[in-house]
Amino acid sequence: MQQSQQTSLPAGEGGQFGIAIPVLQVFAGTLFLSAFLLFSVQPFFSKLVLPKLGGSPGVWSVAMVFFQSVLLLGYTYAHLLTRYLKTKHAMLVHALVLLSACLFLPLGIASGWDTPPAEYQEIWLLGLFAVSVGLPFFAVSANAPLLQAWFTQTGHKHAADPYFLYGASNIGSFASLYLYILVLEPALKLGTQSLLWTAGYLGLIVSILLCAAAVLRRPQSAPAGQSGNNASDGPSPAKPIPARRILVYLGLAAVPSALTIALTAHIAVDIASAPFMWVVPLSLFLLTFVIAFKTRPLISVEFLSGLLPFAAILAATVIFLPKILPLTFSLGANLVVYFIAVLFCHARLYQLRPHASQLTAFYLWMSVGGVLGGIFAGLIAPNIFDWVAEYPMLMLAALFLLPLKNGATSASVSKTIAFGAALTFLFWIGLTRGWIPDVQRHEVIVVLIITLVVFAALAQLKRQAIAHILLVLTVPLVLLLQLHPSIVHTERSFFGVVKVKDTDDGAYRRMVHGTTVHGSIAMSAFEAENGEGSPEPLAYYHETGEMAATLHAARASTSGALGHIGVVGLGTGSFLCHRNAGETWTVYEIDKSVIDVASNPSYFRFISDCGPDTKMVLGDARLTLDAEPDRKFDYLLIDAFSSDSIPVHLMTREAINLFFSKIGENGLLAMHISNRYLELASVLAAIAEIDGYAIRFASYGADQNPDRPEQVFKANVMVFARDEADLGPLLDDVRWQPVSANGTAPWTDDYSNIVGAIIRHESGKD
Template sequence: MSPSAPSALADDPSASRSRLVLVVYTAAIFLSALLLFSVQPLFTKMVLPRLGGSPAVWSVAMVFFQTLLLAGYAYAHVLMQIRNRRIAVALHLVLLVVALSTLPLSIASGFGEPPTSAYAFWLLGLFAVSIGLPFFALAANNPLLQAWFVRTGHPAGPDPYFLYASSNIGSFLALLSYPVLLEPLLTLRMQNLLWTSGYGLLILLIAGCGVMLLSSPALAVADRATEETDAPPPQLPLRARWIFLAAVPSGLLIAVTAHISTDVAAAPLLWVLPLSLYLLTWVLVFQSRPLLPHKWILMLQPMAIAGTIVLLAVGGEQNLLLTLGGHQLCFFVIAMACHGELARTRPAAKYLTGFYVALSFGGMIGGLFAGLIAPFAFSWVAEYPILVALAALCRPADGGERLPRLVRWTWLVLALLAVALIVPTMLPPGRIWTWLGDHRVWVASGVGVFAAALAIVLNADRWKILAAVALALVLIRIYPADDGRVETVRSFFGVHKIVVTPSGQYHVLMHGTTIHGAQKYLNDDGTPVTGRPEPISYYHKDGGIGQAITAVRERKGAPLRVAVIGVGSGTLACAAEPGEDWKFFEIDQTMVDAARDPRYFSYLQNCAPDFKPVIGDARLTFAKEPDGLYDLIIVDAYSSDAIPIHLATEEAMKIYKDKLAPQGAVVMHVSNRHLELSSVIVGIADANDLRSWVFSEDSGRDD
């Protein structure tokens, strides 16, 4: 063979070998992504019951996954610096095999019950010890296999980013298939075994990729071509912008997911919808020929920002389609704009692993802000509007404003409008200020829509869009939709609002957008209410819960032993009669503190001065109670309209049944704006040989 033969092979590898390399590498990357993203809802669902089904479990899980993704990408970057490719391939295969030895997935020993505080850090430790190693190994595969592919000498090697789209297609399909196919058809154990089998198959595919890399006759030439390219290295400002562009949509992903799942249910379906859209944006922007041109998305992005402002201003929680569809559509457009900028500014293949490290670092920063920092820093869900405003800075810098003089005067008008709208909050009431207060939602929304229209028509600078968006969001905050004085308390389990009506007559407890108790403090004539507080809202004596208590009490003819899951405002403490034993189970200490605070509610102070609740997830703590003890079990543990799904299963109902005394009853509150739950509860009761009655507040009758 002539000396030029190796070079010829490098320049023109056989078509069959090229096809085989492409198929094996694509299959390995696809399967790796499939496993990487299917394990997220799978394992999080295993953990969810230990923390009351809180939507924050998924937020913290996302922080963990994004952090491990960064660690995996950094590991891949370091591994590619090893000159001897055999050592690099061997090290990665050893890591995968060691990770396989820790499977199948299970919650690590020592994490049986959560603590009574610092839930987020406890969760991070649980995830790290339980699935940290296999997830870390999976996280490294995408950039590592792409870098190997570049060095196989394949003709497509100089631009391997199409494989990133293949990876995200696998992730996208994994997430969509989980709530639609895997979750309803397979038990958690079967899902676990299937996932473990896939992990073993992946090791074989990656071993095949390693063999193809090492046996490639074009290896040396490919390495030299990759390493000696004239492409300049990315500068620090560009790397910082990559991090920012990745951080904003990553944080928005957690914020949007928390927003919609808090008001519906902490369920895998509502987790994977935003995450699927997030991954779909990566698929679309890294295609060779994007289906949606980036310039179109940049035109739509200000409209999406304005749409989010309107949704935040007017609410829409009464409409499930608006809550789910509107926020996710706006999120999709904003994420497409950010990720499109990343695709547009991606570096040469030589700097591929460093690019992915920057992306994953930005993703981790966004996740840490939305999932860990914001819940401690803010007493309300401020991270969502903050990230929406920052999305304006994800636009390209060189937009080229049209009619700059007009734009300058327009922003002066906006500044004057801001002063005109903020000043009323510091002045005595007046006709103009009252009108602005009454129309605050539409004024704030109008500012956001106007800013978006201005951006599109005049191609305004991104800093000006940010200013207008920030103004609109400040207006929404200054003129909140709630009437009266509002106290907010934020915990791992959500944001609780104690609203004092304008007249001061009622104190109302709200979680999200749902009332969870109220107390009357003033009579209609303005005099203070004295004596034992009367249970109101849906706890009144003629409501479903009130009638159930009366019926069980009359049937037994003796003092009751009652278990209540969920404290709320403490209203049910005043439903107890002298001599009865009522025991409360609550997972959120801040809820107990609010119910005990006489500034907010006095039910516990007046009716249960020795109140000592059992703190922890009720499915775990209540299971420890003696069997056959309670005459009545009341389950009312919603978070906003979100359902603690693990408290409404056949297994949970069996626990309740075991704890019931003869002729006892379980009362479950099932009212919900979005979901029909009566048939679900009747079904799990039937499965446990229990007879059911459904009380409808609207009809006022039993069915």
């Protein structure tokens, strides 16, 4: 009988069923499938929602907060079921919840949620997620703790310590993310993906019923939360988790959760806004559970405790000295230190796990910590910090979670932190009163931060009290970094961080969004002797540039007289300085902070001097253009960036046809598609081939004008026309060449292949 308990329950035990059930395999497989479905929802539904909010990285951050919050509800529900209901009653309730969620299948955006508001997009997005996928996600989210609690009652030899199943389930989570990126998204339309998820969900219900059957074979005499194991299976239930231990659980769960969102924002804003870089931190997060939640952990907490301080030194270097490091090294180093910090927290959680009778309570407090961390990084930090300051601060917070040693106690740590806070206050006063000259402030602060982190990391090895003081002193320095002398203004919104920065020589001022320059103006334009005039457009918008060439071509096709011109993406507003008398210009911009910055004549002069009467329409371009049925443009420019990531929903077949429905018979559509990571020309060429548009493409590799002035950048631009003759002078310009799809499938609202675009870009490099 002992051997049969290790693998299956024989027919007839309990007198209820006539088939043998391989217990461990069924529970592990069900948890794998549940986790797979749980985490495949996130990239799938986030992609479905992206067109509503311009492809913003903020969508992913808010999605993380939503899914963590619903996960907390699911864990709370699982805890209540196991604590207050007998197992067979709990199974009945859960079966009803699972079946009720079928009413929301297949998954899709709920009706009535088509247009987001101009403000408070985070709240609107949370509501959209809730009414669209809330119940199915809730039903699936409860399975991890619930099935582990049921497993403790199967009589299996591992039933007394089922936590290893959580690590196994996260293999499904990890696999789902990469299978989605590499297989599902490139091969399947969103509608097909939704149907597959529905099929997987129905299969999950069957698997959960098999798990229930394995449990019901054994006699039930008490509510699940009170029994944990039957008396003969292991020790008696442990005492409730102490409050101090709960606080430790909260900290160890909150820091990784917040770090995941913060690192994602740091990568998207400050390093590289490469498509689906958002998924990499989350996948590493899940991988740490796979490694940590094992009966015999692959990496000990002691080893990680010794490694984490040195990881903090590396983190300080790559965060605060990004310009002196190669991009690939900086990106890789950030991911490595993140992985070490999160793995330490999760390994420590597993080390401090309670008795199996407190399993659902343990996961409940873990989930509370995760939600608190997500709320801080996803909702609070973007509204209180002008830059991604939460990322280095959370890396510092991880060091406070290291196990106490050398006689240190919680009380002594509290006193040390209080003392450090007092020193920090005095330190802050000194810094803000000008102890450091403004011209040297940034460099000195960076050196101080790295020095303090190095000494704190070394002190962690033997003198934790000193380490904690040094870490607390580092916090105000991190916040003061925003006072860089070249940064004129910083504004953070749902769509990213917009900075107004002067060049080191003080000759030019730029608008920078993430890692991309969105416009540049010569500082001489602000000199009084220049008076009112038209500042020279620079960056991508210069008279010799590709976008200006498309505008001139549109004028040529109408003998120089254009009526209505539309621009999607404001930037600094420098393209407005190409306006001719009698033309009506309308700009469509999704980010209010960009409008506010560009319209301020103390920052940039393009709008005030060239287009003060220009109509500004706030919102996503597809939604706002669609709402203007009577407008016909002679020229429409799509120049919409989110840092370096072009919103995919503006490059689909439906989008191109929408744009042309707003363009007059002989009008031109120009699209700026410069990108460091994606090859996009063939995607647009595929659409043109299907719908019969004439196109020309100017790329980096073409023979560009060598006489471009300083601060003028090359650009990849595609121009569309209904008839090739409308392209006018571009037909004879060597910069503008025909381009073919070369077998690339056109993107639609239901299908896009980001991975393919990355591969084409990399293969096209010299």
